[in-house]
Amino acid sequence: MNSVPRLVILLELLLVSAVLGAEPTAAQLARAVRETAADPAECYRVRDLSFAKEDIRLYLNEGYLIFSKPIDGRRVWAAFSSDVDGGDGEVILFPPTRSERQSLAGFTQSPNLDEHLRSAFMVFTDGTAERLLEQIQRDGTGRRAPEIGAATAAEWSPIAANIAAPMQMRLVEDILAPAREGSLVFLALGGKSLGTFDILMDGREGNQIVARQRTEHNGKPAYDVWTSFPARSVRNGNAVGEREFTLSDYRIDASLDALLHVQAVTKVTVRVGAKARRVFSFAIANAMQVRSAKIDGVPVEVLAGDSVRGRIAGVSEEQPLLIVAPNQIAAGSQHEFEFEHLGNVITSAGDNVYFVNARGSWYPHIGSGAATFDLRFRYPRRLTLVTAGDPVDDRLDGDWHVTERRISVPVSSAGFNLGDYEKVVASAPGIAIDVYGNRHVEDSLRPPVIYIPIPSADATMGRGRGRGRGLAAPPIDPIPIMPPPPDPLGRLKAVAADMSSSMEFYANLFGPPAIKHVTVAPIPGTFGQGFPGLVYMSTIAYLDPQDRPAALRSAREQAFYSDLIVPHEAAHQWWGAVVNIEKNNDAWLLEGLANYSALMWLEKKRSPKEMQTILDRYRGELLDDASGKGTPDSAGPIVWGDRLMASEIPDAWRAITYAKGTWILHMLRKRLGDERFLSMLAELRKRYEFKILTTEGFRALAVEFRPKGVSAEAMETFFDNWVYSSGIPSLKLKSSAKPGAASVALTGTLDQTGVDDDFSVDVPLDVQFARGVVQTIWVRSSGGETPFSATLRQLPSRVVISDDILTKK
Numbered sequence: 001m002n003s004v005p006r007l008v009i010l011l012e013l014l015l016v017s018a019v020l021g022a023e024p025t026a027a028q029l030a031r032a033v034r035e036t037a038a039d040p041a042e043c044y045r046v047r048d049l050s051f052a053k054e055d056i057r058l059y060l061n062e063g064y065l066i067f068s069k070p071i072d073g074r075r076v077w078a079a080f081s082s083d084v085d086g087g088d089g090e091v092i093l094f095p096p097t098r099s100e101r102q103s104l105a106g107f108t109q110s111p112n113l114d115e116h117l118r119s120a121f122m123v124f125t126d127g128t129a130e131r132l133l134e135q136i137q138r139d140g141t142g143r144r145a146p147e148i149g150a151a152t153a154a155e156w157s158p159i160a161a162n163i164a165a166p167m168q169m170r171l172v173e174d175i176l177a178p179a180r181e182g183s184l185v186f187l188a189l190g191g192k193s194l195g196t197f198d199i200l201m202d203g204r205e206g207n208q209i210v211a212r213q214r215t216e217h218n219g220k221p222a223y224d225v226w227t228s229f230p231a232r233s234v235r236n237g238n239a240v241g242e243r244e245f246t247l248s249d250y251r252i253d254a255s256l257d258a259l260l261h262v263q264a265v266t267k268v269t270v271r272v273g274a275k276a277r278r279v280f281s282f283a284i285a286n287a288m289q290v291r292s293a294k295i296d297g298v299p300v301e302v303l304a305g306d307s308v309r310g311r312i313a314g315v316s317e318e319q320p321l322l323i324v325a326p327n328q329i330a331a332g333s334q335h336e337f338e339f340e341h342l343g344n345v346i347t348s349a350g351d352n353v354y355f356v357n358a359r360g361s362w363y364p365h366i367g368s369g370a371a372t373f374d375l376r377f378r379y380p381r382r383l384t385l386v387t388a389g390d391p392v393d394d395r396l397d398g399d400w401h402v403t404e405r406r407i408s409v410p411v412s413s414a415g416f417n418l419g420d421y422e423k424v425v426a427s428a429p430g431i432a433i434d435v436y437g438n439r440h441v442e443d444s445l446r447p448p449v450i451y452i453p454i455p456s457a458d459a460t461m462g463r464g465r466g467r468g469r470g471l472a473a474p475p476i477d478p479i480p481i482m483p484p485p486p487d488p489l490g491r492l493k494a495v496a497a498d499m500s501s502s503m504e505f506y507a508n509l510f511g512p513p514a515i516k517h518v519t520v521a522p523i524p525g526t527f528g529q530g531f532p533g534l535v536y537m538s539t540i541a542y543l544d545p546q547d548r549p550a551a552l553r554s555a556r557e558q559a560f561y562s563d564l565i566v567p568h569e570a571a572h573q574w575w576g577a578v579v580n581i582e583k584n585n586d587a588w589l590l591e592g593l594a595n596y597s598a599l600m601w602l603e604k605k606r607s608p609k610e611m612q613t614i615l616d617r618y619r620g621e622l623l624d625d626a627s628g629k630g631t632p633d634s635a636g637p638i639v640w641g642d643r644l645m646a647s648e649i650p651d652a653w654r655a656i657t658y659a660k661g662t663w664i665l666h667m668l669r670k671r672l673g674d675e676r677f678l679s680m681l682a683e684l685r686k687r688y689e690f691k692i693l694t695t696e697g698f699r700a701l702a703v704e705f706r707p708k709g710v711s712a713e714a715m716e717t718f719f720d721n722w723v724y725s726s727g728i729p730s731l732k733l734k735s736s737a738k739p740g741a742a743s744v745a746l747t748g749t750l751d752q753t754g755v756d757d758d759f760s761v762d763v764p765l766d767v768q769f770a771r772g773v774v775q776t777i778w779v780r781s782s783g784g785e786t787p788f789s790a791t792l793r794q795l796p797s798r799v800v801i802s803d804d805i806l807t808k809k
Contacts, residue, residue, distance in 0.1 A: 024072055026172050026279070026303040026324040032071045033168040037157040038079065040149035042067040042133070044142035046080075051132060053185050054231035055209055056199060057092040058120065064145060065136075066152045067129055068160065072175050075129040077164060079156040080120040089117030091189060093199065093211060095227045096235060098758070099637045099725045104211070104227040108194055113211060113226070119190035121156075121163060125174035126183030126203075163188060169305035169320040176279035176324065181244065197226070206583065207231035217646055225643045244273045245280055248371045250414065252363055256346070256379035260354070260418075262288070263342040266363045268371065270337050276328040280337070282321040282366055285358030288343035293323050296335050300325050318361050339364045349524040350443030352383070352420040359529065359536065360413035368582045370410035370690055377403045377416065384423075386436060386519045387416040388533025409514045410690050411532035412580050417521040422489050426496040428504035430512055435496040436521040437542050441485040444524065445539065445549065451478035486547030488522075488539065495520065495541060495566055502567035502601045506574055509600075509678055510685045513573040520569075526552070528565045530572025530594070541565050556617055563606075564614070567598035579688045584641035586695050592661025593681075596669075599662060612803060615666060618659035621651075622728060623808060632656060637726045638664070639695055663806045664722050670764055670804040671718065673707055680705040695723060714780075717760055722806075727755035730808040731763060731781065735799040737792065744792040746777075746799065749785045754808055757783030764802035769794060776802065 043066040050059045063082035068075050082089050093113040095101045101111035108115075122128075136142040145152075164171065167186075174184055182204035190196050197213040209231050212223040229235075247268050254264035270280065284290060293302045303322040323337065345358045376393075377385050381401045389405030396402075407414060421436040454477075499520055507513065515533035523529070523536040530536075540548055541561045548561065571594035581590055603611040622633045627650050635644050635652035638660055644653035669677040680701055688697070703715045721727070735748030750763060760782045767775040767790075779788040801807065 023176075023278070023327065026176065026301050026322055029072060029172045029175055030168045030303060033076075033171050034161065034165045036071065036077070036160050036164050037069055038066045038153035038160065039069045039075075040066075040153040041146070042075075043145045043149035043152050044136055045084075045145045046136065046142035049132070049136065049141040051128060051135075053126075053128070053201060054207065054233060055093060055096070055229075056185070056187070056201065058122075058187065059090040059092075060120070061088040061090060063087040063089060064148060064152055065132075065142065066149070066156055067133065071171075074125075074127075074175060075133075076125060076171055076175070077121065077123045077160055078129050078132065079122070079152075079160065080117075081152070082118055089120055091115050091117060091120075091187070091191075091199065093209070093227070095229055096232075097229065097724065100227045100229050102725075103225075103636060103640075107213070107224055107226045115189070115191040115194050117189055118192055121159060121188040123164065123167065123171075123184065123186040123188075125171065126180050126185060128185065169303065169322060172303065173279055173281050173322055176277075176322075177244070178275040178277055181275060181277075201231060207234050217648070222646050224646060225640075228640075228643065242273055243369065244275075244277065245366075246271050246273070246369055247366060248410070250363070250371050250373045250375075252373065252414075253376045254378070256377065256385075256418075258380060260346040260379075261342065261344050262346070262362065264340075264363065266339045266341065268337050268364070269334060271334045272329055272331055274331055276331045278325040278328050280323040280325075282323065282364040283318040283361065284321050284341065284364050285343065285345060285361040286317060286319050287345045287358055288341050288362055290321055290339055290341045290364065292340045294338040295323070295325055295329075297338070317358065321364060337364075346418070351440040353438050353440055353442040353522075353524060353539075354417075354419050355524045356415065356417055356536075359415040360531065362415075365413070368412070368580075368692065370412050370580070372410055373405075373407040373414045375405050375407070375414060375416070379403075379418065382420070383418050384421045384436070385416055385418040386421075386434070386521045386534065388414055388515060388517075388519065388531060390517055407515065407533060411514070411577060413531060415531045415534050415536070417523065417534065417536060419522070421521065422492060424492055424496040426500040428500050428507060430516060431503055431507065432517045433496065433499055433503065434517075434519045435492065435499060436519070437492040437495070438488045438522050438539065441488045442524045442539060445488075445543070446485050447483040450481045450483060452481055453478045486543050488542055490544040490547060491542050491562075495537065498566040499535075499570055501605070502570045502598070503573065505567075505601050505604065506571060506597060509597075510574050510682055514578045514690075515573065518570075518573060528569040530569040530576055532573070532577035535569045535572075537569060538565060559614060559617075563602055563610075564595070564598050567601045568594050571595075571597035574685055578685055578690065579693050580691075581694070582692045583694070585639045586693065587641050588638045588657050588661045589693055589695065589698055591657050592665050595658055595662045596665040599666075615663065615803075618655075618662055619806060619809070621655045621659045622663075622806075626650075631728075633660060633726055633728050635726070637724055638722075639724060660722075660806075667722065667805055668702060668718070670802070671707075671710065671715075671762065672702070672705055676705050676707055695719075699723070714762055718762070721759050721761050725756075725759070727759050728806055728808055729759060729761070729781065730754040731801050731805075733765065733799065733801050735765075737796055737799075739795055744795050746790045746792050746796065747788070748799070749787050750779050750781055751785045752781040752783060759783070761805075764805055766800050766802045767792065767796045768798040768800070770797050 393404035632655035635647035
């Protein structure tokens with residue numbers, strides 16, 4: 001950026017500050033939030049007072065309402081109590097979809113929320129409190145109650161501090177943000193029959209409305225999400241609005257000391273959105289601390305919060321971070337933000353094997369968006385550090401190693417990994433691939449020491465010859481035997497070969513990856529993670545199958561670590577690096593696409609039978625009720641995302657996201673046909689390159705690529721039942737074939753049970769003939785028996801429900 005315009009902007013800010021006086025600091029506002037109190041002078045006895053916010057209807061029928069004292073001129077909360085004769089309040093919320101009504105009914109025994117209230121604590125940052133005051137004064141729906149104001153204030157002020165104080169970061173942000181931008185409505189309600197629960201609508205989360213109740217899962221605080229859906233305006237097609245600000249061009253200079261503590265200076269270009277602003281919200285790993293920040297070289301205020309955000313969000317691995325300019329910064333202007341931060345995000349797993357925490361949050365970032373990166377690391381020379389991007393510098397400097405890489409295409413995040421590595425170079429057409437493996441084994445993978453007992457010597461000495469008992473022989477300790485550790489590089493070349501082969505396969509199907517230099521490096525644990533240009537690969541995948549821990553030697557686990565994890569993480573170089581998502585309810589798309597891409601690669605490498613074996617295994621996982629709490633699929637639809645993690649059904653989130661996500665794509669492939677399905681995926685990559693994909697966007701693309709003879713309504717129904725709802729049907733087929741003069745009449749019934757009556761889906765029936773030819777006909781299932789008929793050219797040998805549909809067997 002040219003320094004002259006930047007200097008002009010700074011001088012304008014200083015001039016405005018001198019003329020108008022400095023605005024309150026974030027720290028001052030945060031203190032005011034922590035010390036918030038009710039205003040005794042603004043206490044009212046209200047009757048028939050109500051307000052609506054999108055789908056939320058709140059009625060304060062009879063009771064006392066008190067408002068908070070202003071913070072920077074704004075009242076951010078109000079509290080209502082119906083503890084009077086005839087007192088009552090009421091909240092009404094109607095979920096718009098079948099699955100959300102089912103979810104609400106599962107918790108409240110009603111598909112719609114209509115609850116009478118004892119109390120309501122209401123946090124607003126959208127001006128609702130002021131509008132309620134105006135309504136009271138205008139309509140006469142309340143009268144001042146000075147006789148009870150002091151007592152009511154004394155009752156509610158401590159409650160307000162307990163609820164609002166953990167929200168201080170968000171409240172400060174909204175107070176400093178442009179009017180009503182990304183505003184918050186939070187209702188902590190005391191129901192007469194349902195107990196305490198919350199309703200939340202957050203403008204910074206796309207106006208998502210959430211009703212939930214605090215509970216415990218596995219002994220830890222959690223929330224049961226009763227229902228969650230986009231507000232009416234969003235459903236009606238109104239845009240949420242452009243981003244408040246965007247990032248581009250990261251430049252990060254990081255140093256790792258001898259203990260591998262990270263100290264970094266991060267610079268990033270920030271472009272302000274359509275409204276002038278002085279507050280900018282970032283996030284960073286809890287393990288990192290931001291020491292200072294600058295805008296265009298001028299120090300600015302930093303307000304950091306802890307990871308517990310109270311009733312707005314639960315415990316997070318990241319902490320919020322507010323950067324506050326002294327005055328408003330002009331809309332559309334561009335600036336350099338600089339952060340100095342440090343912390344410890346690297347832990348030892350033993351013997352020069354390391355685990356990098358906070359892989360995408362070790363630097364200040366925002367929730368979505370993409371940027372280019374220049375990454376420079378200085379670290380102990382005994383180790384190798386790897387990161388994404390094209391090589392710029394790699395050299396030794398005394399006792400230190402310096403590595404610099406450049407990511408020249410916009411990506412969502414940049415991580416790093418380090419260790420004492422062995423390297424194998426692989427490639428695919430137009431793609432350079434470096435695969436690293438640990439030279440040593442982490443402690444958790446070392447076999448336990450075996451103790452060999454040694455027979456003790458005669459317990460007595462000098463027996464015989466008429467003498468007395470001798471001295472006892474000293475005990476001899478068992479001899480420890482240390483079995484040889486597994487070879488951490490046993491499958492290094494196999495990992496490299498599978499990475500190369502799968503990336504070539506995907507490039508032919510979906511086009512080249514965004515980053516042409518991909519690095520793979522091990523990470524302790526049982527998972528992998530695909531970052532743009534950098535793949536963290538489970539150390540288990542590097543071990544020969546017989547050397548893996550006993551608990552990981554089942555057929556399922558062996559297939560995962562030997563056949564699937566490498567191509568799955570490779571596929572994230574497309575689904576995650578090129579195409580990305582913004583909301584966690586769309587996360588199934590990236591994981592499902594990556595997993596199904598891996599299955600298609602396995603199908604080509606091995607056989608369709610190998611693919612079907614894994615699909616059948618996934619079917620079993622979805623229908624397994626070993627816990628007695630229900631099958632994983634019954635926990636909820638796949639678009640619930642992280643909500644599934646709160647399910648009491650073990651492993652529901654993983655089973656639905658990966659197993660059902662893979663099945664959804666497989667069934668979609670069957671419905672579209674191979675050619676159209678692969679064309680759709682290629683178009684998906686092209687159309688959404690460096691853009692945000694949503695489930696609705698994916699559904700629209702599927703409708704667009706449907707084959708001739710398949711209606712748009714049929715594709716909509718597919719998504720309604722498999723994606724937006726839960727349930728796996730049981731299907732029974734009866735059929736008979738009657739030869740005619742020139743054709744064969746096939747008739748039969750398809751009996752569907754085990755799902756709701758309105759569950760309806762097109763079922764493929766495989767008509768098999770004597771010479772191995774298979775013809776597929778489609779029958780629309782519904783509750784009960786569905787008759788069907790078809791005309792065939794010859795007598796079939798067998799008619800069966802295709803293995804390519806997810807059913808209970």
